[in-house]
Amino acid sequence: xxxxxxxxxxxxxxxxxxxxxxxxxxxxxxxxxxxxxxxxxxxxxxxxxxxxxxxxxxxxxxxxxxxxxxxxxxxxxxxxxxxxxxxxxxxxxxxxxxxxxxxxxxxxxxxxxxxxxxxxxxxxxxxxxxxxxxxxxxxxxxxxxxxxxxxxxxxxxxxxxxxxxxxxxxxxxxxxxxxxxxxxxxxxxxxxxxxxxxxxxxxxxxxxxxxxxxxxxxxxxxxxx
Amino acid sequence: xxxxxxxxxxxxxxxxxxxxxxxxxxxxxxxxxxxxxxxxxxxxxxxxxxxxxxxxxxxxxxxxxxxxxxxxxxxxxxxxxxxxxxxxxxxxxxxxxxxxxxxxxxxxxxxxxxxxxxxxxxxxxxxxxxxxxxxxxxxxxxxxxxxxxxxxxxxxxxxxxxxxxxxxxxxxxxxxxxxxxxxxxxxxxxxxxxxxxxxxxxxxxxxxxxxxxxxxxxxxxxxxx
Numbered sequence: 532x533x534x535x536x537x538x539x540x541x542x543x544x545x546x547x548x549x550x551x552x553x554x555x556x557x558x559x560x561x562x563x564x565x566x567x568x569x570x571x572x573x574x575x576x577x578x579x580x581x582x583x584x585x586x587x588x589x590x591x592x593x594x595x596x597x598x599x600x601x602x603x604x605x606x607x608x609x610x611x612x613x614x615x616x617x618x619x620x621x622x623x624x625x626x627x628x629x630x631x632x633x634x635x636x637x638x639x640x641x642x643x644x645x646x647x648x649x650x651x652x653x654x655x656x657x658x659x660x661x662x663x664x665x666x667x668x669x670x671x672x673x674x675x676x677x678x679x680x681x682x683x684x685x686x687x688x689x690x691x692x693x694x695x696x697x698x699x700x701x702x703x704x705x706x707x708x709x710x711x712x713x714x715x716x717x718x719x720x721x722x723x724x725x726x727x728x729x730x731x732x733x734x735x736x737x738x739x740x741x742x743x744x745x746x747x748x749x750x751x752x753x754x755x756x
Numbered sequence: 757x758x759x760x761x762x763x764x765x766x767x768x769x770x771x772x773x774x775x776x777x778x779x780x781x782x783x784x785x786x787x788x789x790x791x792x793x794x795x796x797x798x799x800x801x802x803x804x805x806x807x808x809x810x811x812x813x814x815x816x817x818x819x820x821x822x823x824x825x826x827x828x829x830x831x832x833x834x835x836x837x838x839x840x841x842x843x844x845x846x847x848x849x850x851x852x853x854x855x856x857x858x859x860x861x862x863x864x865x866x867x868x869x870x871x872x873x874x875x876x877x878x879x880x881x882x883x884x885x886x887x888x889x890x891x892x893x894x895x896x897x898x899x900x901x902x903x904x905x906x907x908x909x910x911x912x913x914x915x916x917x918x919x920x921x922x923x924x925x926x927x928x929x930x931x932x933x934x935x936x937x938x939x940x941x942x943x944x945x946x947x948x949x950x951x952x953x954x955x956x957x958x959x960x961x962x963x964x965x966x967x968x969x970x971x972x973x974x975x976x977x978x979x980x981x
Contacts, residue, residue, distance in 0.1 A: 596899075596902075598908075623892060625889045626895070627896040628896050628903070656881050656882060657881060659885055660881055660884055660888060663888035663889050663891075663892050664850045664888050666892050666895070667850040667888050667895075668850040670851070670891070671853050673895075674821075675853060677821075677902055678821065678823070681823070681827075681906075682821075682827055717906070
């Protein structure tokens with residue numbers, strides 16, 4: 532990617548671009564690199580990592596929490612045009628916890644290095660404010676996910692998830708393993724499998740090797756209410 | 757409280773005071789009121805409320821999430837000298853969820869009205885940045901609480917909670933109901949009662965009407981590790 536294209540992308544997504552001096556704009560472009568991550572790559576690995584600010588061009592990132600014993604809960608996903616700030620949380624002194632970030636599809640993104648971003652945030656209040664606002668936005672997503680996990684009954688959560696996936700799917704089959712579904716609804720695989728079995732016995736889904744086929748949409752829809 | 761005292765308190769806690777014009781400083785003092793809330797008062801009631809920025813002088817606030825069916829999870833507490841921003845979340849466009857806030861003790865606080873704070877944030881980038889930084893700080897507390905709730909086994913969570921309470925207590929008895937404990941560890945009363953019974957049968961605690969007496973500190977300590 533040439534510098535003009537990088538500058539164009541940054542100026543349209545990094546909303547405080549016009550509050551940067553020309554020198555900082557040039558410097559930001561200089562410290563921004565096009566990166567390609569194949570599906571499955573771990574991009575940001577909790578406390579140990581501080582990549583920098585990300586601007587996703589294509590693909591998808593999954594941001595999640597990981598427990599000591601490997602339990603994994605999806606917080607949110609980011610797609611083309613989204614910026615990722617928790618990959619630069621070391622720059623933001625008030626953010627004292629960390630997340631993990633994987634490429635869920637083959638992903639192309641612009642990475643603005645953490646040391647540069649740190650210095651920018653220190654000398655430009657607009658950049659600092661942008662970063663914290665972006666974090667607040669993500670936290671709102673996280674709180675939403677948490678409320679689902681903590682408060683909503685499992686059958687409702689699973690029904691809502693299947694309903695959402697159904698709307699993205701080209702046919703009536705959701706091609707995900709129980710493991711993947713469990714991760715996304717913030718539960719254990721055993722719990723999801725048991726609930727899917729129950730849905731199956733209720734004639735709502737049909738389970739097969741290929742995935743989860745929705746056979747009674749009306750019944751499923753009812754459960755999401 | 758006279759205006760000089762209000763100005764003194766704001767200037768020492770609202771960290772961007774020196775970035776305000778003299779007119780805004782005066783106006784902020786003018787729009788800040790001393791409030792007294794007896795223990796148990798609901799200060800901020802989710803979506804329906806937008807009190808403003810709070811600066812706690814004495815007492816204690818509890819910030820929590822509430823589910824539709826009344827399940828209640830403590831997110832964090834605020835004490836003297838702390839500022840509360842989620843009581844003004846309507847001012848911050850990027851924060852799109854809401855919490856509940858109660859006075860857990862008799863509480864005195866300074867309330868800067870939401871409409872004034874809104875206008876201040878709109879014209880002063882430092883005030884805006886302060887608000888989002890404060891929110892990020894609280895979100896870090898929330899994430900910590902969530903990690904405990906989602907990932908840690910119940911016995912460990914309960915042991916850590918009892919250990920913390922023990923250190924605050926003047927004797928070996930924790931004077932809380934099982935209901936209160938459940939709220940603080942983010943679980944149901946039944947689950948907490950069952951676990952306490954188990955702790956009791958292990959000779960770690962003694963349960964009575966008066967509360968939870970710790971009788972084997974070493975054993976309890978071990979469980980927190």
